[in-house]
Amino acid sequence: MDKLSLIGVLVGLGAILLGQQLEGGHIDSLVNGPAILIVVGGTVGAVMLQSPVPVFMRAIQIVLWVLLPPSQPVSDTIQKIVSWSQVARREGLLGLESQAEAESDPLARKGLQLLVDGNEPETIRNTLEVEILARENLDLAAAKVFEGLGGYSPTIGIIGAVMGLIHVMGNLADPSKLGSGIATAFVATIYGVGLANLIFLPVGNKLKAHVQSQSQHSEMLIEGIIAIAEGENPMNIELRLQGYMA
Secondary structure (H helix, E strand, O other): OOHHHHHHHHHHHHHHHHHHHHOOOOHHHHOOHHHHHHHHHHHHHHHHHHOOHHHHHHHHHHHHHHOOOOOOOHHHHHHHHHHHHHHHHHHOHHHHHHHHHHOOOHHHHHHHHHHHOOOOHHHHHHHHHHHHHHHHHHHHHHHHHHHHHHHHHHHHHHHHHHHHHHHHHOOOOOHHHHHHHHHHHHHHHHHHHHHHHHHHHHHHHHHHHHHHHHHHHHHHHHHHHHHHHOOOOHHHHHHHHHHHHO
């Protein structure tokens, strides 16, 4: 659980609601169904229009990383790579075949299989880097979906505000209907700007940080596999990879 993300959401929303209360306003005045529908529905619809289906679906999959980031301890991966190198020195590269079959990480499994097949280090590097680049590009595009949400929601909020004012102008003769129209107008703007700056843009940036971290982890994995292919000493491999722990 990423407690910092949870605390950040609570602090941001709490500060706004507390400020509203201290100013003498009522929190329930910020609750407006039509405004929520206009801002959220309009924003999601705009992003769906601009996003390819695989990118949009990937965005839905990785949004949980904000609170439950993928756990890949660097130290554990280093020890795993060192153990592979020790097996390779004792039994040869063919001894890694059982390790490849038992490996759950698709990238590591492919790298070990390339080792077992006797591929040259440069071939192994090029093959794995293509996969890393493709995955990284997809995940970054998915993270940018939330940047898109953050870009559209303030504008959709303004649309909601204008719609509310149109409703007000159409009911000037009936004062009883003015309040709901004005409320929708101003609350829609708050929703648009608030969602963009408290939720969508921070989520997008947090996801990009996780994508970068995963790419760095994958690069470390490649370096370790290449070192095994080159027959490097397990201790030297461990010392080299420890630089990634920074």
